[in-house]
Amino acid sequence: GMDELIRALGRLDRVVGVGIGGSRGLRIASEASDFDLVLFRRGGERVDAREILDALRACAGVCELRDPAGFVSGRLGTHRFEIFQKDLLAIEREIEQAREGAFTWSIRQLFPHGDLSTGLISHVVHLIVCSDPDGHLERLRAAATPFPVALRAALVDTFLQQADITVTHAAKISRRLDLQYLVGLCSGFVFFANLLVFAVNGVYPVLEKGGSLVIARLPQRPAHYEQRIAQLFSCAAAGDYPAAVAMLETLLGELRFLAVEGRRALAADESVRTRPNEAQRAGSGRGAGSG
Numbered sequence: 001g002m003d004e005l006i007r008a009l010g011r012l013d014r015v016v017g018v019g020i021g022g023s024r025g026l027r028i029a030s031e032a033s034d035f036d037l038v039l040f041r042r043g044g045e046r047v048d049a050r051e052i053l054d055a056l057r058a059c060a061g062v063c064e065l066r067d068p069a070g071f072v073s074g075r076l077g078t079h080r081f082e083i084f085q086k087d088l089l090a091i092e093r094e095i096e097q098a099r100e101g102a103f104t105w106s107i108r109q110l111f112p113h114g115d116l117s118t119g120l121i122s123h124v125v126h127l128i129v130c131s132d133p134d135g136h137l138e139r140l141r142a143a144a145t146p147f148p149v150a151l152r153a154a155l156v157d158t159f160l161q162q163a164d165i166t167v168t169h170a171a172k173i174s175r176r177l178d179l180q181y182l183v184g185l186c187s188g189f190v191f192f193a194n195l196l197v198f199a200v201n202g203v204y205p206v207l208e209k210g211g212s213l214v215i216a217r218l219p220q221r222p223a224h225y226e227q228r229i230a231q232l233f234s235c236a237a238a239g240d241y242p243a244a245v246a247m248l249e250t251l252l253g254e255l256r257f258l259a260v261e262g263r264r265a266l267a268a269d270e271s272v273r274t275r276p277n278e279a280q281r282a283g284s285g286r287g288a289g290s291g
Helices: 002-010 049-057 088-099 119-125 136-143 149-170 176-200 211-215 225-237 241-290
Strands: 015-021 035-041 062-066 073-076 079-087 105-108 111-116 128-131
Touching: 002 015, 002 035, 002 049, 002 079, 002 128, 015 136, 049 062, 079 088, 079 119, 088 119, 088 136, 088 149, 111 176, 119 136, 128 136, 149 176, 149 241, 176 211, 176 225, 176 241, 211 225, 225 241
Parallel strands: 035 079
Antiparallel strands: 015 035, 015 128, 062 073, 073 079, 105 111
C-alpha cells in the first residue's frame, strides 16, 4: 500500500525525508484526490528518475508508472500519485531571507501572475510528514514559525501597491474589445489580494490550486470574499465593466483596511513582547541603585 511505497522512497540514496503535499498536505483533499509525494534531500543533484522507478516497481500494486522529462507519476489502487523533489538547503536559505523580509517574485510556467520564492517554505509547512528519521523536516518547520514580521510587512506593502495599480488601469477600460485585458486585470487583482490576505493572517501563501479553499478558512479577509470574487469575474465576462471596476475599488478599500489593522495588531504584539524586557531592565536599575 501507500505505506510501503513511502518506505521505499525513504530508502533512496540522499533522500532524508518524505512527505505528502498538495491538497492532502493542506487538509482540503477529497477521498479521490491524488497523492503529491515530496522527496527531500540536502543539496546535490536531483534523485535520478530511474532510481525512483526501480524502487517503485518493487512495491505491490503500483502500476502505470511514467517519467516524462524525469517527472515520475503512477497509480496505486484507485489513486494516482506524483513525485516531486525539494532541496532542504534551498528552503533553509529562503527561511533566512523571509526573516529579513526578502522574497523573489518571478515569472514561471503555470503561474499566470508569477511565483513567489516563499513557495519553498510553503512546501515544508503545508505538509504531512511521513518519513523524517533525522528530524530535518521538523527542524525546518520550527524555523519557519512564527510567520516572520518582516515578511508579512513586505508582502502586504508590495501586493497592496500592485492591487492599487491594477484597479487604476482597470478603471481606464471602456471598449468591449478589451474584455481579455479586463479579465486579466481582475485575475491579477485576485492574485495580489490573496497574497495580502495570506500575509495578514500570517500564513505562507499557497499559489497552486486549492489556495482559495485555504483562504476561505482564514479569519482576516473581506466579507463574503469567495462569492464576491466569483461575481467579479461574472461581471467582467458579461461586459459589465462599470460593475466590475466598482467591485474592484470596493475590495481594494477593504484590503487597505485589513493592511492597516494588521499593522496595528503587529505593533500591539511587539509592545507586549518588549514590555517584560523593559520592566526587567527597570528592576535591575532599581536594584543597583538601592545598594
